Amino acid sequence: MALIDRFIIEFDTALRSVVGGANAGRPTPGSEVGVTTALDAAERKHAAGLMRVNHVGEVCAQALYQSQKLAARNSQIQQMLDHSGQEEMDHLAWCETRLKELGSHTSYLNPFWYAGSFAIGLVAGLAGDQWSLGFVAETEKQVENHLESHLQKLPETDQRSRAIVDQMRMDEIAHGQAALHAGGVSLPEPIQKIMQAMSKLMTTTAYKI
Template identity: 55%
Template sequence: MPNIDRIVLSFDRALRTVSAQAKSSRPYPAATVTTEDALSEQEKKHSAGLMRVNHVGEICAQALYDAQSAFSHTAEVTRQLQHSCIEEEDHLAWTASRLKELNSHTSFMNPLWYAGAYTCGVIAAKCGDAASLGFVVETERQVEAHLAGHLKSLPAHDNRSRAIVEQMRVDEVAHGAAAQALGASETPQPIKMVMKLMAKVMTSTAYYI
């Protein structure tokens, strides 16, 4: 694809992502939850904070996968990254829907999160497919652990949020496994530590803003 076309498509995806225009290609997991106890205002606020963090994570996932697929070196890797990106867009739409149900908002810093993640994705891709796939594996490993923590932290009877987070967790594990199968290299420990630090800053901020 000519560079100018790729730039235009990437810019269009970025606008749709940060403006909450994502659409799901799969059913909304919370639709299967027909009954649940009413949440208190404090519980709603906590659930909304966690789902806002998850929404930001999906903003970053869109940016990472978009950048890594655009600058990957083989068609096979490109296809896998694009497939994962589609499922991550489902997550983006689901978390946005849940935030609306909780009468809350997405992060006001979404453009900044997207730009930072896209830059990281380009850097990872420029290091070669093995390193880029290794970055995916480590990212998904950290995200899976983060989602498992949210399943414990969500109010016990917030079954709608729980259904969404559990499906997201299953998908993230599959994305990491797919990247590993394509020949991912091990991410150096210092980079893993930097990734954890960046994630902590993001989650701590996005919970409130």
């Protein structure tokens, strides 16, 4: 692929991540379930807050994968990151669609989330492929834990959101395993703690804004 074509594709991905309009390559999980089945106003608001958090997570994932692809030294690793990034784009589209169905919006801080994550991903990528992949694996592990908690917090009757989150959770597990199998190393505990603190700040803010 020509460099200019690659640039156009990556720029389009970044734009769709920040302003919306992501396209999914797979059908939305739970599409057979009613859009707002048995949800009252409070439940819709709560579900929307959780799905907005999930959407921000996918905005960050796009930025991380894009920046780490730029710094990757191995073409096979670039392909692995590209494949995972495409599935994360499905997640982005699913969450965006669900937020619209719930009558809500994506985070107003998406440009900030994207820029910050891109910078972090670039630093991780420049540290070397093993550390970059280790960062991917740890990120996916933490995302998996968040999604697991959201399955506990979402209203039982919101089967549509729950189906989306469960499929996302399974994909994140696969992405993390792929990064480890490609040579990712375990990150030092202090870095893991910093990542957890940053994630806590993001999830708390994105739930409301």
